[in-house]
Amino acid sequence: MRYPRFLATCLVLGLAASCAPPVPAPSGNPDRITQASVINALMIGRYDGVNTIAEMLEHGDFGLGTLDHLDGELIILDGRAYQVRGDGAVVPVGPEWTTPFAVVTPFDEDGSFACPQVAGLTALESRLDEALPQRNSFVAVRIEGRFASLKLRSVHRQEPPYRPLGEVAESQSVWTREGLSGTVLGIRSPAWVGGLTVPGWHWHFLSDDRKVGGHVLDARPTEGRVRYDLCHDWEVLLPRSREFDQADLTPNLSRELKRVESARDPAPPRGPEGR
Amino acid sequence: MRYPRFLATCLVLGLAASCAPPVPAPSGNPDRITQASVINALMIGRYDGVNTIAEMLEHGDFGLGTLDHLDGELIILDGRAYQVRGDGAVVPVGPEWTTPFAVVTPFDEDGSFACPQVAGLTALESRLDEALPQRNSFVAVRIEGRFASLKLRSVHRQEPPYRPLGEVAESQSVWTREGLSGTVLGIRSPAWVGGLTVPGWHWHFLSDDRKVGGHVLDARPTEGRVRYDLCHDWEVLLPRSREFDQADLTPNLSRELKRVESARDPAPPRGPEGR
Structure with a gap:
């Protein structure tokens, strides 16, 4: 409701380029991880947004998910929200936008270590699991570093009547980028x-220049730090x-979900338009 | 650990009868339901308490569960906590006692209706399901009324090494009382x-005089109000x-859980000692 006023303020102040929500001070329990809706609702095609981005930012400054109408990948980093559209473009997300599924937490660092230099995401996950044996707790991880390669994907905005996520994901965009910092x-x-949510690891990426992002299907880190x-x-x-x-x-729907979220060799992969 | 000191203080002050925690003012979200741990941990025999009763009362003034060492049934009503021991006795619970599993909420009434006068708990649940079709939300219900009969159970305190709940429940106490208000x-x-928790309905009972309580296996309400x-x-x-x-x-463990939580014809039922 208050978005027009917020937008007007941004325009008046000449801050249109920074309309992404400001860094919030998430209130409440720093050890809480909060999710909007449940993943099975998304699996059966409930893509209409139910919680605003402003509301999610009250619960955390770090997170991932998707947007109303399954319109791309959602990334929340340092209290700012970004959309990675189906065409690969990264754009700021306004506070009044909504999400049908997202997971956020106030990123309250409990420790860090050097990022293992491994050949791919599966090997990375194994190493992280060894370092973080708390298998019955949730854990949020951010890896700032350089990546020799990243295989990313996003999904395209859908219109009702919505098809199940398993079907929609078949038309996802998949692309690979090399030598990125982010x-x-x-x-x-x-x-x-x-x-209820995605079991195991769920990964998104955002480049340092905020121009490249997406759901991560594979990654080859060459340096960096795991927090x-x-x-x-x-x-x-x-x-x-x-x-x-x-x-x-x-x-x-666990088998279907695994295919959608971590299909690391989808066939045939399709690149985003214009890339 | 600190319970003996607390008890001593109560006795010194002559307040033995009012050792139950005072009515709290639960903070935070009134629409939140909060649980300590997950039911599968209890199913596999994790009976050591992890959250204090004082902590649970911060999350709600209404709820149910069990106590450290699976020592009976826990009831939280109007911000006071009660234990129904394996022998059927109802005693106040101190704030330092702990629970391995409990579910609580600030009871923030959304509506009420006359309690259906039905022959048993299964029929009551059906009628409530018709009246409360929000099957993907949680709902807390309190029925103050008179009951022609109540079939109750409690469990006995366990000592390590703990056996799974399915085994322990075979030695539960089951008893029937008639003509009670509560x-x-x-x-x-x-x-x-x-x-994660008990799917469907989970019922406990506490009499108006706070002398009878337990996990409800069957109930025949004759009058009352459902809130x-x-x-x-x-x-x-x-x-x-x-x-x-x-x-x-x-x-x-869903089949096992259903047997433990709602076995309405356990064979052979055993009454609590001394009743």
């Missing part, structure tokens, strides 16, 4: 989260709508 | 909660221990 953001959730934040309190914000109440969210 | 406390969780509180935000407080981190919480 931040890989990861959230690891316990194996027992079922259809992590253990989260022991997990909050799920459930949509307050008749549509949500009536959805059957019980099917076990 | 409050039935219920929490309904969505079907998709998996091994309900819809909860859209769900928070899980995860234990911060190596033991918890190392536990395998992924098995599907």
Whole structure:
């Protein structure tokens, strides 16, 4: 509701280029990780946004997810929100935009170590799992570094009637970039989260110049630092709508979800338009 | 650890009868339901308390669960905590006692209706499900009324090495009381909660004179009022221990859980000692 006024203020002040929300001071429990809705709602095609970005920023300055209408990948880094569109463009996200699924936390560093220089994302995850054995807690990880290569993807905005995520993901954009500096953001959730969020690792990337980003399908770090934040309190914000109440969210879609979120060799990969 | 000192203080002050914590003013989100740990941890025998009762009362004035060492049924009503021991006795719970599993919420009434006069708990649940179709939200219910009969159970304090809950529940106490006035406390969780909490309805009872209580296996209400509180935000407080981190919480124990929590015809039922 207040977005027009916010936008007007930005324009008046000549700050149109920095309309992304300002760095917030997330209130409440720093060890809490908060998610909007549940992943099974997204799996069955509930792409309409339910929580505003401003609301999510109140729960954390770090996170990932998607946007209303499944319009690309959402990245929240240092309290600013970014959209990676299906065409690969990175744009700031306004506070009134909404998300149908996102996971955020105040990034409250619990420790750090040098990033292992490994051949790919699977090897990286193994090394991180060894370093972070708290398998029944949530953990947020940010890796600022250089990457010899990154395989990224994004999804295209959908219109109702929505198809299930498994079908939509078949038309995702996938592209590879080399020699980038930036931040890989990861959230690891316990194996027992079922259809509530993505079990295991879930990775997004944003370059230092904020021009390249996306959901990470593979990554080859050459240098960098892993900073992590253990989260022991997990909050799920459930949509307050008749549509949500009536959805059957019980099917076990774990295999489908794994394919959608971590299919590291999708066939055939399609690049974003214009790249 | 500090309970003996607390008890001593109560005795010194002659306040033994009012050792239950005072009515708190739960802070934070009134639509949040908060749980200590996850039910699968209890299922596999993690009975050591992880959160204090004082801490749980900060999250809500209404709720149910169990106590350290699986020492009976926990009831939180109007901000006071009660234990129903395995022998059926109801005693106040001190703020320093701990719980390995409990679910609490600030009871913030969203509506009420006359309690259906039905023959048993299964019929009551069906009628409540019709009246409260929000199947993907949590709902807390309190029924103050008269009950022609109540079939109650409690469990006995365990000592390490702990056996799984399915085994322990076989030695539960089960007893039936007739013509009681009191409050039935219920929490309904969505079907998709998996091994995190009890899916569907979970009921405890406390009599008006605070002398009878327990986990409800059956109930026949003759009059009363149903008050309900819809909860859209769900928070899980995860234990911060190596033991918890190392536990395998992924098995599907739903059938076992259903048997433990709602076995309405356990055979053979055993009454509490001295009743």
